[in-house]
Amino acid sequence: MDSRRKRRIGIASAAAGLGAAGLGAAVGIRKIAVGRVRLRPDPDAAEPFGSLRGRELTVVADDGLPLHVEIDGDDKAPLTVVFTHGYCLNQDSWHYQRRDLGRDQAGLRMVFWDQRSHGRSGRSKPTHATIDQTGSDLHAVLRATVRQGEPVVLVGHSMGAMTIMALADKHPELFGDPQAVTAHGRGDGARVIGILMANTSSGDLSEMTLGLPLMLAKVVRPLAPGVIRSLSRRAEFVDWTRQAGADLAFIMIRRMGFADKHVSPTMVDFVEQMIRGTTIDVIAEFYPTLMGHDKVKALEVLGRVPTVVLTGGADRLTPAAHGRAIAEAIPDTELIEVAEAGHLLPLEYPGIVTAAIRRLIGRADAASQERLA
Numbered sequence: 001m002d003s004r005r006k007r008r009i010g011i012a013s014a015a016a017g018l019g020a021a022g023l024g025a026a027v028g029i030r031k032i033a034v035g036r037v038r039l040r041p042d043p044d045a046a047e048p049f050g051s052l053r054g055r056e057l058t059v060v061a062d063d064g065l066p067l068h069v070e071i072d073g074d075d076k077a078p079l080t081v082v083f084t085h086g087y088c089l090n091q092d093s094w095h096y097q098r099r100d101l102g103r104d105q106a107g108l109r110m111v112f113w114d115q116r117s118h119g120r121s122g123r124s125k126p127t128h129a130t131i132d133q134t135g136s137d138l139h140a141v142l143r144a145t146v147r148q149g150e151p152v153v154l155v156g157h158s159m160g161a162m163t164i165m166a167l168a169d170k171h172p173e174l175f176g177d178p179q180a181v182t183a184h185g186r187g188d189g190a191r192v193i194g195i196l197m198a199n200t201s202s203g204d205l206s207e208m209t210l211g212l213p214l215m216l217a218k219v220v221r222p223l224a225p226g227v228i229r230s231l232s233r234r235a236e237f238v239d240w241t242r243q244a245g246a247d248l249a250f251i252m253i254r255r256m257g258f259a260d261k262h263v264s265p266t267m268v269d270f271v272e273q274m275i276r277g278t279t280i281d282v283i284a285e286f287y288p289t290l291m292g293h294d295k296v297k298a299l300e301v302l303g304r305v306p307t308v309v310l311t312g313g314a315d316r317l318t319p320a321a322h323g324r325a326i327a328e329a330i331p332d333t334e335l336i337e338v339a340e341a342g343h344l345l346p347l348e349y350p351g352i353v354t355a356a357i358r359r360l361i362g363r364a365d366a367a368s369q370e371r372l373a
Contacts, residue, residue, distance in 0.1 A: 065122045090119030199312055
């Protein structure tokens with residue numbers, strides 16, 4: 001093989017390894033570039049990222065896996081909002097929403113949980129690392145935290161929103177019609193009255209370019225699964241490399257996750273720590289289910305309740321077109337497009353996301369009362 005071809009394959013493989021895992025597989029070294037960034041004024045330097053904690057609960061999934069759940073607010077509150085985080089992250093990615101809604105939204109109970117193999121939840125069997133399974137996990141969380149017939153709003157980011165779609169696909173009776181929810185009589189019927197989904201897709205993720213030029217993306221795409229599988233077979237070495245060299249990861253996360261070039265370095269560090277906590281074999285196990293994700297048919301179920309979709313105009317992982325497609329498929333969806341945002345909207349533009357949740361709560365409650373009247 002001549003040196004030119006080796007070079008092309010090497011470049012494509014490197015791009016595949018970084019792009020395919022999206023935020024998760026960025027590894028390397030930092031010093032000069034990162035040092036400059038960290039000399040800038042940082043308004044979030046004192047923000048206590050990752051320190052907000054609630055009442056802990058262990059929920060057992062249908063395959064026996066322990067799921068870590070935390071609850072904020074009064075258990076007698078009339079409404080529960082359940083937050084589901086994205087790929088390679090954990091429940092702390094909802095930091096601003098948890099802080100601000102908990103501070104000034106009276107009568108609200110919030111449930112946060114770590115998806116399987118993420119955060120403090122148990123390590124899944126590789127064969128159970130699927131979106132369908134995480135949908136079943138969300139169902140288990142609802143059964144454990146929301147009493148039958150009580151209203152709940154579901155909020156999901158990225159893979160977390162896909163988890164909501166999987167729940168709708170398997171348990172349509174939970175959405176919209178309170179009589180359908182209580183009629184099945186299994187004692188597990190939370191009544192979903194509203195949905196918010198940020199930076200997500202209902203399918204065709206295999207077509208995304210990850211911000212690469214189209215021609216390079218076409219080269220990278222078929223190589224990506226093989227590269228990630230190869231990395232996962234050397235998981236201990238790769239994870240050691242990630243721990244030892246967080247600086248290129250810092251640069252890649254800032255580029256892949258955020259559109260704002262002046263985003264808080266403290267926030268990027270916080271995201272990098274969450275991602276670094278997700279091992280490369282977990283990244284590899286979930287990658288196929290993300291690329292094969294197809295829940296277009298579930299959108300009809302979501303359309304039974306008020307729905308909000310948020311997109312980032314500079315999102316390299318789930319491009320804004322995917323969010324628009326969801327909104328077009330669901331009647332009366334509130335579509336919020338933030339042209340200057342990347343993939344991490346709940347952190348990059350927390351005020352927009354939190355305000356959208358507040359509006360959704362009001363809209364969903366009004367619609368629910370109409371149904372009950």
